[in-house]
Amino acid sequence: MRVLYFAWVRQKxxxxxxxxxxxxxxxxxxxxxxxxxxxxxxxAAAFADPRQxxxxxxxxxxAPDHPVAANDxxxxxxxxxxx
Amino acid sequence: xxxILIQDAPFDIAAETAxxxxxxTDVGGVGSFLGVCRADDGLExxxxxxYPGMTERAIARIAEQAEARWPLTGCTVIHRVGRxxxxxxxxxxxxxxxxxxxxxxxxxxxxxxxxxxxxxxxREEFAAGSxxxxxxxxxxxxxxxxxxxxxxxRASHDTTARSSHDAAAPRAxx
Numbered sequence: 545m546r547v548l549y550f551a552w553v554r555q556k557x558x559x560x561x562x563x564x565x566x567x568x569x570x571x572x573x574x575x576x577x578x579x580x581x582x583x584x585x586x587x588a589a590a591f592a593d594p595r596q597x598x599x600x601x602x603x604x605x606x607a608p609d610h611p612v613a614a615n616d617x618x619x620x621x622x623x624x625x626x627x
Numbered sequence: 628x629x630x631i632l633i634q635d636a637p638f639d640i641a642a643e644t645a646x647x648x649x650x651x652t653d654v655g656g657v658g659s660f661l662g663v664c665r666a667d668d669g670l671e672x673x674x675x676x677x678y679p680g681m682t683e684r685a686i687a688r689i690a691e692q693a694e695a696r697w698p699l700t701g702c703t704v705i706h707r708v709g710r711x712x713x714x715x716x717x718x719x720x721x722x723x724x725x726x727x728x729x730x731x732x733x734x735x736x737x738x739x740x741x742x743x744x745x746x747x748x749x750r751e752e753f754a755a756g757s758x759x760x761x762x763x764x765x766x767x768x769x770x771x772x773x774x775x776x777x778x779x780x781r782a783s784h785d786t787t788a789r790s791s792h793d794a795a796a797p798r799a800x801x
Binding site for chain 1: 662675676677678680681684706717718738741742743744745746747748749750760761762763767
């Protein structure tokens, strides 16, 4: 699984992307967030308030209950502020 | 086909407008929105980050919806990324149609959606070397929501809009 981070989520995690193999019990976005948050202090800081973080699975916005699988590209970022 | 560009370089609004009318006689008006970098609170520059790949997909989808909803003869969306100085353009939306109402409404729709559904993030840089990430504004969500409640919107649009709007925080399950 390719996991990407953007904006302040990237700054807090400390890296822009990583290749990960979450355990089988990680089935959806919310499960992935819980698993990631336990990895490093940077991850914990980024996901300290999950309500502030948005997600995309395979480049489409994804809700917390959206499934995630081994070959997915999953991204985490703050609410968007373009335009 | 909408013209969609994500680029570091400044854009030329006159050249882009001319391209929408070149060689055709069915265009009655071109609606435009130019987003400009404002120097609030001693801001020195904005730095825009995006999600390559998803950004283009998201804008293409929004532009397709605009073209399905209004009779456009063409539309252009150019969004800059990287470092942008006060007074410089950030985003350009152009919509061409036979009549002004369609051009203006489609233009407003596109910029409202871009602000809340396209994966860009702004960081503000200040003179003292400090910086801060721009926070999302509830007013922008409300501006986008008004298009979802438009009774002329097609059902498929409502579905798309709602599902992406609900792409909310990955909060822990109870």
